Amino acid sequence: MPLLWLFLGVVAIAAVGYVLGRRRALQSAQGDIRRLHSLPSYYGSNVFIKALVPGIAALLIWLLAQPFYINSTVSGMIPETAIADGSNRGLVMAEVRRTADGLNNAVAVGAMDSNLASDPNADVAVVTQALKDAGQIVTSDITPTVLVAAQSYRAKSNAGRNYMSVLVLLLTVVGAALGLRDSHADFRARNVVEGSVKALLIAAASIAIFTTVGIILSLVFNTLEFFRLYPWTDFFFGLEWAPSFSGRGGSSKLGILPLLWGTFYISIVALAVSVPIGLFAAMYLSEYASPKVRATAKPLLEILAGIPTIVYGLFALLTVGPLLVSVFGKDGLGWMQAGTAVMTAGLVMGIMLIPFVSSLSDDIINAVPQAMRDGSYGLGATKSETIKQVVLPAALPGIVGAILLAASRAIGETMIVVLGAGAAARLSMNPFDAMTTVTAKIVSQLTGDADFASPEALVAFALGMTLFVLTLGLNVFALYIVRKYREQYE
Amino acid sequence: MYDVLHTERNVTQNDVKINAQGVQVYYGDTHAIKDVSVEIEDKTVTAFIGPSGCGKSTFLRCLNRMNDTIDICRVTGDIRIDGEDIYDKRVDPVQLRAKVGMVFQKPNPFPKSIYDNIAYGPRIHGMASSKAELDEIVERSLRRGAIWDEVKDRLQAPGTGLSGGQQQRLCIARAIATEPEVLLMDEPCSALDPIATAQVEELIDELRSNYSVVIVTHSMQQAARVSQKTAFFHLGNLVEYGDTGKIFTNPEDSRTESYITGRIG
Structure with missing residues (x-):
């Protein structure tokens, strides 16, 4: 499921949650707004927030964590012998990722059969030629090791994506359900909504602060590296x-x-x-x-x-x-x-x-x-x-x-x-x-x-x-x- | 104490210090003061009373041309101090203000030491030729401002660190330091508590022996306590002007009576 659709799906569930939450709160007060603790829209927003936040948070965390996980598992598949002299594991992994992307794109535009793309015994030359024909950038001839790793990379990414979609939608629905369960007249929805807004403001403020910390850290590490190579006395007191x-x-x-x-x-x-x-x-x-x-x-x-x-x-x-x-x-x-x-x-x-x-x-x-x-x-x-x-x-x-x-x-x-x-x-x-x-x-x-x-x-x-x-x-x-x-x- | 004051006032008839005739003040299109004529006596406390927005502060500020600092304000008519027209072109408003001191509603000490607050006026007018002379002026002004005993040990402390009542007495001492002939006070006690108010009122009564004091006040009790003459302003008009005792016991105008008995205002 493409990311945009997943995101829209989460928002749609949250929006439905808004309507249902509002209605449920009104029903619990027999339609009389004065019996509610908060205005009806607060009950709706409460459900909306409780549905949206866990879903989107899970989405972001998964998107950030997945490449790390797949990279480390796939890179373990490449034997030391497959790494040429003057190269390193990072370069080979870059090649693997490029090939995996190429396979994905080639299948997406219909230039390659999806069976061929995932066939571990496929002829390397055929695949390389097919990728080149599809207009994908392939620097050198793909070795069998790289191809297998790329196929594994691709399979793991696709599977990861699917797990992610299921998890995100599930979390969204559970969140919405929890929010709905609370939508009754005595629930203090306004306090919850205002608390969330406060959390949003705090998050915005901390982003600025953490960025500053990040900038300082990036400076600090490189500075320390420099002082390992060059004496600090010469740097601070050198006249030339x-x-x-x-x-x-x-x-x-x-x-x-x-x-x-x-x-x-x-x-x-x-x-x-x-x-x-x-x-x-x-x-x-x-x-x-x-x-x-x-x-x-x-x-x-x-x-x-x-x-x-x-x-x-x-x-x-x-x-x-x-x-x-x-x-x-x-x-x-x-x-x-x-x-x-x-x-x-x-x-x-x-x-x-x-x-x-x-x-x-x-x-x-x-x-x-x-x-x-x-x-x-x-x-x-x-x-x-x-x-x-x-x-x-x-x-x-x-x-x-x-x-x-x-x-x-x-x-x-x-x-x-x-x-x-x-x-x-x-x-x-x-x-x-x-x-x-x-x-x-x-x-x-x-x-x-x-x-x-x-x-x-x-x-x-x-x-x-x-x-x-x-x-x-x-x-x-x-x-x-x-x-x-x-x-x-x- | 104030009862004694009531009985002994109006004994002497003083010379006219300020003579205002046909004064009109406009703020842009607003006609704030309508044809006010009043004679303010020397060595007398004159109180201006009236409801908010009646023009008493505006009129007070005409007497030392403080309204000049407001762009849209226009003053016409004749105001003479000791027979000299203060709105004459030859009169420097800066010189005039040295002669007609002013104390404001809110205490506004400068962000300087107590000493420098008092010495400010004498310094800019070159009133002291030596440090010793300046010290003497400062001490004399603080004594006359009835605050010397409280601040003599900390003359270099910031004036803004004093309490509200002390700040206002400091501002009065500051105004006295330039040896003015007239002292204008624009609701000097409105930001003060009753004890500080009593101290300032006592001070005003002492100042009467040397200066002509004009005080704007919202408190009719205060006007009755400290003044010998009272002017009642209403909607920009001077309704009634006369001896304080008469205004408060037997006013001629029905509006004055309504105001002092609390029916309008």
Whole structure:
């Protein structure tokens, strides 16, 4: 039974359960809704949930578990001798799965007789030719071992599917029956339904959390692998970043410090641009601008946040870089070699961050109670004095939080750096030198044909992990600041 | 204690401090204050009473041009303090507000220390030339605000950490610190418990010796306790204005009588 039909079947049973549950509850109250504990639809939903949840849960678990089970049993059927030199069990199993899929598809389109497909003594050459004729992808000639394994794989999958269909439908019906049994006037159906909705919400929230945990774990394992191949002292304290691209030579120098320095230098330039401009813009918008100006200017400013960062990168590469070169380059002050520099990337990143700072700060400044301003005006303070001495101090923790959020954006930014700051990892104080950041190097280490087991590729995970820890620390610090001062001010 | 106050008031006739003639206030299309004329005396507590939405707070806010901060508000008419038209173009509303202090309904201490809350006004108006002078102003204001003894040991603690009644007295002390001539109070006790209210009322009566105090209140008992003059507002009109004793015992207008006896409001 195809999956879609099975799913629809489960839903159909649950839907019938809804109608029956509702009706049964109404009957038990002699048709008088007021005698029911809950509204009739809750009784229906109760049956619907009790039918749907076990069925779908069983379906999902089976679908996830079946391939593992069949893989391990079928792979046990392949003798060591059948595995060619330079190959491994995994590759042979991939071949088995491909053949099994091919057989399935060929039978489905009618290019192969189903008896032939499941005949263990069939001629391998005939089967291979038939598969090729049916347009199925078969890389090499199928060996008898693979064919037998594939046939077994196919048989087990089909049988598994059938067992699954029966089990799922059975669970659905049993669930519906249990729900129906409860559908009488005294049953607290509303509480059950609301409880299920709560469970759904909890599930949604935990998916986000578990994904984060999964991301961290995947980083951790690869990072540990990297540190097995490369000494961690050299990684954290090395002053040079020079990965060798020759492959497995141990001559790579993978020190993180030049990358961290580039990251911080560019971020500092970006913050030096975005914090004052964003803050002043926020002050104007929230304190001085008329509602009309505010209504137009704020969305306009926020459009900046919607521009893809690659577009900012192009802006850096094509406009800001050449502009800076014409002033600070050979023809001007002579400080700058080429358009790609810390300054270029920092300036453009700063522009990108303006709406972050201004929009968040604007909301925070607006949240300062009007009573504070009235109090200050009432004492004869001007608008400027009020903003400087009352509004800003009251909004400060939130503003600091906004700035730290912008900082973690800056640290994590990639595209602007790739296009604007160049790819040279160096420790330099000159803001007009080309430098690069952690994120840009992660990209360059993972794109390309490096062997995934080499330290040159694995270093990307160590870099990612370091960056993750840094930005996490920054965010925790931001939250701490905000909390600490909030206690004092409210 | 208040009975004593009742008997001794109205003994002296004071000069007119604020003279408002034909004041009209509009919020957009709403006519909030309709042709109000009133003369407020110096060194007197004047109470504005009336049902909610009658315009008493709006009128109070006209007296220090706090309505200027509301975009849609428009004020016409003539309001003079010491004979000077406060809506004249040459008058800086900021200067005016230093002269006409205001205390709000809800205590609104700044998120600063107690000391800085009081020193805020004197600092922005440059009233102290040295730290010692500023210390003196702060102490004097807190003493006049009847809160010195409670906070003298923790002047650097945040003003927001005080209790509601203490916060309101802090706000009154803050308003006094700029040496205003008139003190406007917009329902200063509505967020306070009876004990804090009694403390603030006592304070208001003491302030009378130095300032002209105008207080908006919903509590008629409070108006009777603290004020010498009372103005009754109804639907944007000034219905009756006169000595507090007379308003509460022998009102001329039937609406005033209905309000103070609790029949309308």
